[in-house]
Each structure stands twice: as structure tokens, then as C-alpha cells.
Amino acid sequence: MTDDMKNVKNDDRPPLRAQNVPGNVARRHAERITEEAVKNSSASSGGGDNGEQFSLNDDRRVKVLSPGAMVAKRFFRNRIAVVGLAILAFMFLFSFAGGLISPYTENQQFYRVEYQNKDYAGVVQNTEFRYMQADGQKFDSVLQAQFVLAFQTKKDSFTYREIDYNVYAEGEDYYRVTLAEDDTTIGIAYKDIVTSSVEGQKLSFTLVSDALAAFTNGEAAFTSDGADYTIDEAGVVLKGDDEVAFISRYVVNPVMSDVFLSRGFQEELVVALEDGVDEFVYTDENGETHTYSVSYRPDMKTWSVMQATETRVYDTYAAPSRAHWLGTDRNGMDMMTRLMYGGRVSLLIGFIVEAISTVLGIILGGIAGYFGKWVDNLIMRIVDIFYCIPSMPIIIILGAAMDAMSVDPQIRMVYLMLILGFLGWPSMARLIRGQILSLREQEFMTATEAGGIRVSRRIFKHLIPNVIPQIIVSVTMGIGGTIITEATLSFLGLGVKFPFASWGNIINDVNNTFVLTTYWFIWIPAGTLLLLTVLAFNLVGDGLRDAFDPRMKR
Amino acid sequence: MRKFILKRILLSIVIFFFVMLIIYTLMRCLPTSYIESVARQKSMQPGSKSFEEWMEQLTAMYNMDKGILAGFFGWLGDFFRGNFGDSWFYTVPVIEKFNDTVWLSFVMGLIAFFFELIIAIPLGIVAATKQYSRADYVISVIALAGISLPTFFFASLLKLLFSVKLGWFDLFGLVGRNYNQLSAWGQFLDKGHHLVLPIVTLVVISVGSLMRYTRTNMLEVLNADYIRTARAKGLSEKKVIYHHAFRNTLIPLVTIVGGSLPGLFSGALITETLYSIPGIGYTSYNAMVAGDIPFSMFYLAFLAILTLLGNLIADVLYAVVDPRVRIA
Numbered sequence: 005m006t007d008d009m010k011n012v013k014n015d016d017r018p019p020l021r022a023q024n025v026p027g028n029v030a031r032r033h034a035e036r037i038t039e040e041a042v043k044n045s046s047a048s049s050g051g052g053d054n055g056e057q058f059s060l061n062d063d064r065r066v067k068v069l070s071p072g073a074m075v076a077k078r079f080f081r082n083r084i085a086v087v088g089l090a091i092l093a094f095m096f097l098f099s100f101a102g103g104l105i106s107p108y109t110e111n112q113q114f115y116r117v118e119y120q121n122k123d124y125a126g127v128v129q130n131t132e133f134r135y136m137q138a139d140g141q142k143f144d145s146v147l148q149a150q151f152v153l154a155f156q157t158k159k160d161s162f163t164y165r166e167i168d169y170n171v172y173a174e175g176e177d178y179y180r181v182t183l184a185e186d187d188t189t190i191g192i193a194y195k196d197i198v199t200s201s202v203e204g205q206k207l208s209f210t211l212v213s214d215a216l217a218a219f220t221n222g223e224a225a226f227t228s229d230g231a232d233y234t235i236d237e238a239g240v241v242l243k244g245d246d247e248v249a250f251i252s253r254y255v256v257n258p259v260m261s262d263v264f265l266s267r268g269f270q271e272e273l274v275v276a277l278e279d280g281v282d283e284f285v286y287t288d289e290n291g292e293t294h295t296y297s298v299s300y301r302p303d304m305k306t307w308s309v310m311q312a313t314e315t316r317v318y319d320t321y322a323a324p325s326r327a328h329w330l331g332t333d334r335n336g337m338d339m340m341t342r343l344m345y346g347g348r349v350s351l352l353i354g355f356i357v358e359a360i361s362t363v364l365g366i367i368l369g370g371i372a373g374y375f376g377k378w379v380d381n382l383i384m385r386i387v388d389i390f391y392c393i394p395s396m397p398i399i400i401i402l403g404a405a406m407d408a409m410s411v412d413p414q415i416r417m418v419y420l421m422l423i424l425g426f427l428g429w430p431s432m433a434r435l436i437r438g439q440i441l442s443l444r445e446q447e448f449m450t451a452t453e454a455g456g457i458r459v460s461r462r463i464f465k466h467l468i469p470n471v472i473p474q475i476i477v478s479v480t481m482g483i484g485g486t487i488i489t490e491a492t493l494s495f496l497g498l499g500v501k502f503p504f505a506s507w508g509n510i511i512n513d514v515n516n517t518f519v520l521t522t523y524w525f526i527w528i529p530a531g532t533l534l535l536l537t538v539l540a541f542n543l544v545g546d547g548l549r550d551a552f553d554p555r556m557k558r
Numbered sequence: 559m560r561k562f563i564l565k566r567i568l569l570s571i572v573i574f575f576f577v578m579l580i581i582y583t584l585m586r587c588l589p590t591s592y593i594e595s596v597a598r599q600k601s602m603q604p605g606s607k608s609f610e611e612w613m614e615q616l617t618a619m620y621n622m623d624k625g626i627l628a629g630f631f632g633w634l635g636d637f638f639r640g641n642f643g644d645s646w647f648y649t650v651p652v653i654e655k656f657n658d659t660v661w662l663s664f665v666m667g668l669i670a671f672f673f674e675l676i677i678a679i680p681l682g683i684v685a686a687t688k689q690y691s692r693a694d695y696v697i698s699v700i701a702l703a704g705i706s707l708p709t710f711f712f713a714s715l716l717k718l719l720f721s722v723k724l725g726w727f728d729l730f731g732l733v734g735r736n737y738n739q740l741s742a743w744g745q746f747l748d749k750g751h752h753l754v755l756p757i758v759t760l761v762v763i764s765v766g767s768l769m770r771y772t773r774t775n776m777l778e779v780l781n782a783d784y785i786r787t788a789r790a791k792g793l794s795e796k797k798v799i800y801h802h803a804f805r806n807t808l809i810p811l812v813t814i815v816g817g818s819l820p821g822l823f824s825g826a827l828i829t830e831t832l833y834s835i836p837g838i839g840y841t842s843y844n845a846m847v848a849g850d851i852p853f854s855m856f857y858l859a860f861l862a863i864l865t866l867l868g869n870l871i872a873d874v875l876y877a878v879v880d881p882r883v884r885i886a
């Protein structure tokens with residue numbers, strides 16, 4: 005007997021009782037209207053469990069399930085549909101609960117410290133003559149040019165405007181120009197640059213010329229204006245122990261205008277350059293050690309000194325790690341968190357769009373189906389017109405127009421939902437109208453008419469509930485389609501916009517071929533989630549269709 | 559029959575009228591900054607008219623100076639006279655650009671459609687005849703996966719695998735770098751080579767629904783009484799399925815195939831854009847994003863006509879193939 009019971013329970017088409025005949029929703033409904041009593045029998049269902057003995061033809065031997073339970077039972081027997089349901093459950097948890105659990109927020113950006121070699125200083129070896137004019141004399145640019153001419157032709161004198169000048173080579177690359185008639189010095193020309201060690205203090209002509217004379221001839225000491233000076237190897241001119249000036253062939257300039265290069269830095273740098281090093285360590289007055297890399301550019305005859313500086317940059321395209329399970333995206337935001345919030349947007353848009361088109365479809369389809377005649381004709385022609393509107397191009401054009409008007413991303417999302425919803429209702433209206441056309445001929449509708457029920461109530465309380473299985477199936481599969489449409493638009497950059505995440509606009513980054521080839525974690529997870537979600541909606545929709553009406557199973 | 563077709567054509571024309579009215583209204587409500595920028599550009603040229611004059615001339619040229627309804631009738635008149643205007647974005651007559659691009663799309667669509675048919679129909683029939691078998695589940699899930707696969711994601715996967723990892727195909731474009739040095743035959747092969755990935759994408763994306771459609775209809779036929787009769791007569795299973803069942807499955811299939819034929823001209827908007835194939839889809843996408851109203855209007859009208867034509871063909875074929883269908 006227990007075996008018998010099992011068979012009854014597991015059979016797809018259990019006992020022949022009116023409320024259990026699957027599929028014939030309308031008849032079921034008709035009985036609900038006429039006989040309230042049926043409820044009682046189905047409520048007090050189930051014998052057997054408590055071990056009572058019934059005669060073989062006793063109704064109570066048969067386990068009676070409510071229509072909803074029948075559907076659920078059939079649905080859960082469909083393994084593929086259950087897999088789909090599980091995927092959906094996961095996606096909802098991931099998207100809606102995930103955002104709460106995730107330690108990061110949707111738009112939180114991450115930084116990383118990067119060492120960048122920034123140009124710090126440039127060093128040029130001076131190859132041009134510098135000139136200095138003696139006090140009270142005139143050594144202007146014309147005379148300087150004449151000097152260069154004389155120097156190039158290796159003459160030791162030149163004449164300009166009938167005045168003769170003499171040129172004396174006083175040392176290596178160091179020349180003194182005098183008036184020929186009385187041999188007074190009018191200026192000097194030199195390549196080694198003399199800079200004052202004390203900021204803002206100008207060096208006198210005498211000191212400069214004497215220092216250069218000594219330096220270019222390799223002398224370590226000289227006398228000028230009665231004071232004794234010494235020059236060390238690096239070219240530092242000392243008066244006693246005080247540093248007065250600094251002589252060097254190199255010009256050191258900071259790259260940034262707000263950086264002051266200390267004398268010590270310049271001296272050590274020049275020494276390092278003469279040794280031909282490519283790395284240079286300098287300890288400044290505060291005792292901080294900085295490392296600079298030095299490179300020589302032969303084409304410009306310059307050395308560039310680079311300082312490794314710490315810079316905080318957005319942590320873009322970071323590889324998956326413990327902190328960021330799926331790495332970070334182009335804006336340095338956590339990918340996993342973006343995916344969660346993106347799922348929220350994608351699912352919500354799917355639901356809202358379907359809700360809009362379903363409500364519109366139910367109202368218009370219901371009215372058309374119930375009234376028939378010219379109402380039906382009118383509404384169905386409107387449906388035809390909407391069917392014929394190429395929706396994707398229209399949405400693309402509207403998206404581009406919203407781009408041009410730079411609509412706020414949030415309002416844009418609302419518009420997107422409205423547009424998609426408004427373009428989607430005709431198929432729902434067709435489906436409902438088709439069902440209602442046949443349903444309204446049935447007896448229970450005659451009963452409602454006889455009962456004097458209002459027309460709106462007749463449509464929405466008695467006809468529409470009978471179409472609910474078809475509506476649920478169509479909505480479930482429709483959500484999948486809507487999610488794809490939204491993702492495609494976002495992928496093209498015409499749907500959901502930054503700062504909001506959506507699975508489509510996350511994948512949008514593959515438009516950059518470098519991302520496509522290098523950073524799989526940017527787009528593969530989002531695409532997989534998208535595929536799984538849509539697939540799950542379709543599987544569940546399929547399973548529901550079979551469960552609602554096993555005779556339709558195909 | 560003739561009366562039926564005539565009635566359907568007349569209805570289609572009415573629908574077309576309203577569809578285009580809606581689309582035209584929509585386009586007119588968009589910001590017309592493009593005309594302004596063109597006028598500004600033209601007025602900059604030496605010895606040119608002033609900006610206002612250009613603006614006036616251009617708005618008159620595009621019927622933008624009239625009200626929406628009058629402008630629409632102007633556009634409709636031009637459209638039926640075969641005067642489609644000049645594309646703003648491509649700066650050539652719309653019809654010229656259209657002729658340059660539509661055939662590529664058609665060839666691509668036709669090849670893809672052919673593959674869809676030879677894949678979907680046999681698999682759909684196998685799934686239906688072996689209902690609830692493992693093969694049926696696998697085919698059904700694959701079909702659903704194909705339907706669920708977002709085009710752009712699948713295209714990206716294909717690109718990663720075949721273009722980047724294996725290096726078999728180029729990432730974008732219709733022709734290779736050395737196209738101009740190739741012989742005529744080489745150029746043909748080069749184009750074919752570049753069309754492989756787009757066609758594979760198209761086939762995989764759209765094969766699923768056709769497969770499901772075949773399966774559903776085959777199942778319906780297999781459950782019909784005359785199949786039971788055929789089996790009862792003692793016919794071999796082979797004969798039942800391929801002789802009796804398949805022929806009846808062909809009725810809805812022929813209808814849907816016939817109805818899809820005009821759609822082959824519409825171009826694959828997304829796929830062409832993803833692979834930068836200069837077919838009608840990609841060309842229109844660029845025009846639409848750039849706010850090129852003459853080209854967009856033409857393309858939308860073209861799509862609407864194709865849809866109506868498809869429906870018409872499907873209805874007529876249904877009536878032709880299945881004599882049981884009574885003509886309303």
C-alpha cells in the first residue's frame with residue numbers, strides 16, 4: 005500500500021480530481037467561482053500519513069496538492085531549471101547582499117605609491133664664451149662678436165671702428181681684451197663659470213679675472229685686491245676658510261622653477277659627473293639622503309639628473325590580490341565591488357523595464373482582448389506600429405542625443421528604463437490579448453456577467469489571473485533579454501554611465517585592445533556573470549513554462 | 559489570395575506611415591546642433607554667406623523650418639520620390655553610401671543565415687525526436703546559452719582566442735594591411751578571411767532561437783494524431799520522422815525563413831560595429847551616433863520596410879504552404 009502511495013505522489017499526472025488537472029486553469033477557476041466548497045476538501049487533504057486505513061476507493065487515500073504546490077513540485081523536479089534558480093539566487097545574493105558585505109563602496113578609488121623618475125636637474129657643459137665687462141669700460145656685444153672672430157681666426161688683435169684691441173690668452177679658454185692704445189682691460193671672455201657662493205652678492209671684476217687666471221692655469225692660490233685666496237680641486241674659491249665663489253665648466257639648472265639647488269649639491273654633482281657615474285647620492289643639510297640617476301644625452305650634450313620620487317597614483321588595472329579579489333579597474337576601483345553594484349543596476353533595470361512593459365501590456369492587451377471589435381483592432385494596430393519601430397537604432401539615437409545634452413547619469417538611467425519599457429509592451433499585449441480572446445468565451449465569464457461584476461473587475465480579477473502563468477514565463481525570459489539589451493547599450497557607452505556600474509559598462513573597457521589582451525580580470529568575470537544571469541532567467545522561464553502546463557512541455 | 563495580399567500591403571503602408579511619423583517626431587525633438595555646426599563651418603569660408611543665411615538655407619533644405627507635421631510630409635514626399643537627401647556625416651548622397659554598404663551586410667547575413675539553417679534544423683529535429691534524452695538536454699542548454707550570450711562578450715572572447723592568442727584573424731576591419739597589393743582573387747580571400755569571426759558570432763548568437771523553434775514545432779507535429787496513425791500503420795520510425803513529421807515541420811519553418819529573408823538586408827548593427835565591418839549596420843551606427851538625421855531617417859525607414867515586408871512574406875507563405883489556413 006505504501007508503494008502505491010508513492011506512485012501516486014510521484015506521478016506527473018496524479019488523481020483525476022478537477023483541481024489537480026494541470027493546465028486547465030480556466031476550468032479550475034470556473035470551479036472556484038461556483039463551488040467554494042471545493043476548497044474545504046483540498047484543505048483537509050491527505051490521509052495515509054497518520055497510518056489510518058481507508059478503503060481502496062476512498063478519496064482521502066490520494067494526497068491532494070494545491071495548484072501552486074503542484075507547479076512547485078513539477079518545477080523542482082526539473083533539474084536544469086533548479087540549477088537556473090540556484091544561479092539566480094546566487095546572483096541576487098551577490099548583487100544585493102554583496103554590496104553590503106564588501107568592505108569597499110561603489111566608487112571608492114584606490115591608490116598605489118609609484119616611484120617615478122622625474123627630471124630634477126639638467127647639467128650642461130658650457131661651450132660658449134661668457135663675457136664680463138671691466139668696471140667703467142665698454143665691452144658690448146659688437147665687440148664680443150669681434151673678439152669671437154679674432155679668436156676663430158687665431159688673431160691676437162682686432163680693429164673695430166678704427167680702434168685697435170688686443171686679445172691676450174690668459175689661460176685655458178680664458179681671454180682678456182684690452183684697448184691697444186693704452187692696454188687697459190675692457191673685458192674678459194671665459195668658459196669656466198664663476199658663481200658667487202653667497203646668494204645675491206655680486207663678484208667684482210677684479211676678483212673674477214684673478215680667480216679665472218689662477219684657475220685656468222691650474223694655480224691653487226692667488227692674490228686679488230690685496231687679499232689671499234685659495235682654489236681647491238673642485239673649483240671652490242676660498243678666502244681664508246670662507247667660501248667666496250665657485251668655478252665650474254658645468255651649468256646646473258633645476259628643471260622645476262621652485263627647486264633651489266644648493267651649492268653643495270651642485271659641487272658634488274659636478275664631481276660625480278666628471279667621474280662618469282650614472283647614479284649619484286647626495287646627503288642634504290638635513291641629513292636626508294637622496295638618490296639621483298644621471299644620464300648623458302650625447303645629442304644635446306647634456307646630463308639629465310632624475311630623482312626617484314614617490315607619487316600616489318590611482319591603482320589602475322591591479323592584478324587580483326587578497327585585497328582586491330578581482331583586481332581593480334581603469335579608475336582604480338575594486339572590481340569585485342563594482343561587479344556587485346553593477347549586478348544591482350543590471351537586475352534592477354531588468355525588473356523595472358519588465359514591470360513597465362508588463363503593466364502596459366496587461367492593460368492594453370486585456371482591454372483589446374476583452375472588448376474585441378474596433379477597440380481590439382485599434383490597439384492591435386498600435387501594437388503593429390510599435391512592433392515595426394526598430395528599437396535598437398532608436399535607443400542608440402536617443403542615447404547619443406542624451407550624450408549630446410549631457411544628461412545626468414542618474415536621470416539617464418531612469419530615461420533608459422522608461423524607453424526600454426515603453427518599447428517592450430507590444431509583445432506582452434499580444435500574448436495577453438491572444439489568451440483572453442479564448443478565455444472570455446468560457447462559461448465562467450458568462451457567470452461573471454450574470455453576477456453583474458464590473459467590467460474592469462471582470463478583466464483584471466477574472467481574466468488576467470488566468471493568464472498569469474504565461475505572464476510569469478514571459479516576464480522571466482523577458483528580464484534576461486532586457487539585461488542583454490541594457491548591457492549592450494552600456495557596452496556601447498550609450499546606456500548606464502559612469503559613476504554607476506553596470507555589467508555592460510564594466511566590459512566596455514575591452515574596446516581598448518590592450519585591456520582585451522592583457523587584463524582578463526577586467527571583462528571576463530563581468531561577461532560570465534552576465535551570461536550566467538541571462539541563462540538562468542531563461543532556464544527558470546523554461547522550467548516554469550513546463551511546470552505551469554506539462555502538456556505544453558516541449 | 560490577391561485580395562488578401564492587397565489588404566496586407568495597404569495595411570503595411572498605413573503602419574509604415576505612422577511608424578515614420580513617430581520616428582520623425584522623435585528626430586525633430588533632438589537637438590539640431592549639427593546643422594548649426596555645419597552652418598558655422600560654411601560661413602567661415604572666405605567670401606561665404608553669413609551664418610544666419612546658411613542656417614536659413616540648411617534648415618529649409620532639410621525641411622526643418624516647417625512644423626513637425628508639414629516637415630514630415632515634406633520628408634515623406636521626398637522619400638517616395640526617391641530623394642533621400644545627403645548624409646551629413648558622410649557628406650555623400652544617402653543612397654550612394656547605402657549602395658556601398660548594404661551588399662556587404664547582405665552577403666554576411668546570407669552566409670550566416672545559411673549556416674544557422676544547416677545547424678539549427680537538424681539539431682532541433684534530433685532534440686525533438688529524442689525528447690528528454692541526454693542529447694536533447696545538451697542541445698536545449700546550448701540553444702539557450704546561445705540566446706543568452708551577449709554579442710559583445712562573445713565577440714570579445716573570440717577576438718581574445720583567435721586574434722590575440724592564436725593570431726589567425728585581425729581584430730578589426732574588413733581588409734588587411736596589404737590589401738591593395740593583392741590580386742583580385744587575393745582581395746576576395748582577404749575579405750572572406752576578415753568576415754569569418756563576424757559570421758561565427760552571428761551564427762552562434764542567433765542559432766539558438768531557430769533551434770528551439772524547430773524543436774518546438776517538431777514536437778508539436780510528433781504529438782499529432784496523424785503521426786500516431788503512421789506509427790500504428792507500422793511504418794518504420796525513420797519514415798515516420800523524415801517523411802511524415804519533418805514535412806509538416808517544414809510549414810512553420812518555411813514561414814519563418816521566408817519572413818527572415820528581408821531582415822538579411824538590415825545588417826547586424828552590433829556585430830558589425832564590434833568588428834568594424836563597414837556594412838550598413840556599422841555605417842548607420844556611426845551616422846546615428848553622430849546625429850546624422852538624413853541617414854538615420856533613411857535607415858530607420860529601410861528597417862521598418864524590411865520588417866513589414868518580412869511579416870507580409872511570412873503571412874503569405876503561411877497561407878501558401880498550409881492550405882488549412884483560412885484567409886481572413
